[in-house]
Amino acid sequence: MSGNSDPLSPRAKLAVTAGRAVAAASRAAGRGSGSVIGGRVALKLDPDLLARLAQHLDVILVSATNGKTTTTRLIAEALRAAGPVVSNALGANMPAGITSALAGGSDARYAVIEVDEKYLAGVARDTDPKAIALLNLSRDQLDRAAETRMLAEHWREGLAGSKSVVIANADDPLVVWAASSSPNVVWVAAGQMWKDDAWSCPSCGGVMQRPGDDWYCGECGFRRPTPSWALSGDHVLDPHGSAWPIHLQLPGRANKANAASSAAVAAVFGVPPQVALERMYQVQAVAGRYDVVQFMQRDLRLLLAKNPAGWLETFSLIDPPPTPVILSVNARGADGTDTSWLWDVDYTRLSGHPIFVIGDRKLDLAVRLEVANQTFQVCENLDQAVQIAPPGRIEVIANYTAFQDLRRRVGN
The missing domain is CATH 3.40.1190.10 (Mur-like, catalytic domain)
Structure with a gap:
């Protein structure tokens, strides 16, 4: 210079x-x-x-x-x-x-x-x-x-x-x-x-x-x-x-x-x-991911998973069953509009967890979970899923824009 x-x-x-x-x-x-x-x-x-x-x-x-x-x-x-x-x-x-x-x-x-x-x-x-x-x-x-x-x-x-x-x-x-x-x-x-x-x-x-x-x-x-x-x-x-x-x-x-x-x-x-x-060690959360937030008198941990590799790593760190898990998937511009990647994720790793499904593409995800023989409930939104989830901290896993939606909803 x-x-x-x-x-x-x-x-x-x-x-x-x-x-x-x-x-x-x-x-x-x-x-x-x-x-x-x-x-x-x-x-x-x-x-x-x-x-x-x-x-x-x-x-x-x-x-x-x-x-x-x-x-x-x-x-x-x-x-x-x-x-x-x-x-x-x-x-x-x-x-x-x-x-x-x-x-x-x-x-x-x-x-x-x-x-x-x-x-x-x-x-x-x-x-x-x-x-x-x-x-x-x-x-x-x-x-x-x-x-x-x-x-x-x-x-x-x-x-x-x-x-x-x-x-x-x-x-x-x-x-x-x-x-x-x-x-x-x-x-x-x-x-x-x-x-x-x-x-x-x-x-x-x-x-x-x-x-x-x-x-x-x-x-x-x-x-x-x-x-x-x-x-x-x-x-x-x-x-x-x-x-x-x-x-x-x-x-x-x-x-x-x-x-x-x-x-x-x-x-x-x-x-x-x-x-x-x-x-x-100073880094606690990164743009909201890994944060534990209080919402409707419950502890929710927010986890971002955008593609099959990310979902696999995320499944390895959630609390063991019967911890409830909320899954949210969108397919907007920033996510990529093709949801065929859901078929590359091994959802059998969620066996034993009560699963609740939300997001724009909840029905795509529901079909995938059905094929993986998982027990799940499709919900209208985060509030409904949290209301019916059994006790304990809830793991919330979402892809990119679904994660932003969640952060706005919980005020994070």
Whole structure:
């Protein structure tokens, strides 16, 4: 960067100011945070604004189909040990939302940015990131995201020859194949519960062999790389073989995996694992998910699950039967309008739980539960489901817009 202490041109400053004004007006009108519309206006006025805002920052990009919002929060928390951080913590993860987030971080040293999978290559080109964390690739929004293999191809092309340090999950063959075009990769054994998107080799199409936790293609020799970081139970193993305890307020194996990847990212910037992991304890809930709220004299725990991989991880962390479970599924624009993914979820894992079904697509879900031989009741809304649920804390699992609806209803 040049010696100029303010890297923004007059045009860029105008774009930032206009974007903030539009965002403020949107908030005042009760239409959400305004970050996306503000970012759109700013980018219209200065199409190079994202690159300009990023040039004085150490940028870290986080992309995946599951866990990116939480991991972004964990990395941001860890890096605050090394300096001020700006982040799109509310999950506005396309270029307009990212531009808005960076425009608000004038004194920051680091930018920890969640990026929608489809935009990763373009945002990486604009922001020249120091590090990119890739967690997983699984089926999601079938109506508009191409199949996972094509997304992996897009990542692979976008990362080819990249100067960034890529921190990638060694247990996901699609992520490994995408990251392998990059010259500087740190491999993390973060695990992978959902395997149904990687039975064929992304490199040659051959059948993937999966002995134990290992994987390899019997035909072309593409195989799991040796990780330098690993999740091992409740510890992160660093490249020197030291085990560091994970202390999280967030539940479940998936969040331990997110913490392992986050520790590996923090280490790139000189933050030791012990410091990074201690700081991650601060994170209690992420944009409402994992929050326990009081509603109609009951405790409800709000859990977000957007695709089959997410539902599988969520089932593993709910309280045992007979804890009541409310399931809510919508299929609006932000969710993807195709609900055929419901057939990829193993709902037999809910056996023994009283199940209540709500949401725009409750009948699609009811058919799926019927086929899975589950006992359930279809309800008109959250209030009715809570009223008839048996005693005890209630687990509420919802996909994206259904989750936002729930948060509004319970005042969270």
